[in-house]
Amino acid sequence: MAPTPNHSTDMFIRKLGGAARLSDEEREAIAHLPVTVRPLGPHQDIVREKDRPSQCCLLLEGWACRYQLLSEGKRQIFSFHIPGDIPDLQSLHIRVMDHNVCTLSSAVVAFIPHEALLDLTAAFPAIAAILWRDTLVDGAVFRAWMTGLGRRTACEAVAHLFCELYLKLQAMGLARDYAYRLPLTQLDLGDALGLSNVHVNRTLRELRGKDLITLHGGTLEIYKWQELADSCDFDPAYLHLERRTA
Structure with missing residues (x-):
């Protein structure tokens, strides 16, 4: 018997489908990803600096951010994240986290095992290309934020x-x-x-x-x-x- 589609991946499908057209087969594969859904309160760390995560987090509801803490306790936020985002996608290939990800509001997060995402991208290169594009867009946003911090x-x-x-x-x-x-x-x-x-x-x-x-x-x-x-x-x-x- 085929596994039942997990509707918590609908937000993921919407995000990827906004970047490129997904085939029915690709949508079906994403819908059957094994995920664990957890509600989280505001200001709760999802993953911490120096962690070695084995899963990525897909934000279903609420807002999150990436940040670092300086030694004197000051916080620098690098990016804000909304439903559909996977703010720790780079952990698929960079094994040790170099920053923290936390909720800013009450949130619902779907955790997707790295192994499942790697299998998905190996079977569907077009999905791998969309995820790679997403990390490149992240880089473009970081550059815009750097310009803002320095010159606006x-x-x-x-x-x-x-x-x-x-x-x-x-x-x-x-x-x-x-x-x-x-x-x-x-x-x-x-x-x-x-x-x-x-x-x-x-x-x-x-x-x-x-x-x-x-x-x-x-x-x-x-x-x-x-x-x-x-x-x-x-x-x-x-x-x-x-x-x-x-």
Whole structure:
């Protein structure tokens, strides 16, 4: 008897299908991946620096981030992750983690054994290519964040991040009409952008004062998309959200 499809992989199929067309056979193979689903609370480490994981984590619900802690306890966030992301995909080939992955909100995570993912990519090279492309897009996002940390003003950096998150969430069907849930604290924003809590607060007030955004009750609304994008020279090309046809 064939194993029953696991519907926790639907989010994975949606993410991969957004990058390239999947065949019925590829979708079926992904749907039958062996996964273990766990609910997690906010601010809970999923995998830690120096761990040697034997599985990857697929985010089904909630938000997560990659980060490192400095010796004096300061945190640097490298990236934010939304449902459909596999933030520790590199652990398939880099055996020792060089950073931490933790939840930022309550989350549901599907853990997929490395062995199963390696078998999947060996049997379906097109899926391997999509996952490789995903890591390359991660690199493009890192470069955009480095530019922000080094050269953007606080207002430009926050505006750029808000634009980036909207388009990523929209691509997954999680945002519309220039509004989305944003379960990030000012501390999270500061740790990602190298800003103090006071500076983040002042920057949010400035963006609100220009009637570009509102942030209330964990929901961000962008009132003037083009003006917000122009204010930070936002060009979405680095997100590579276009779908390949072959």
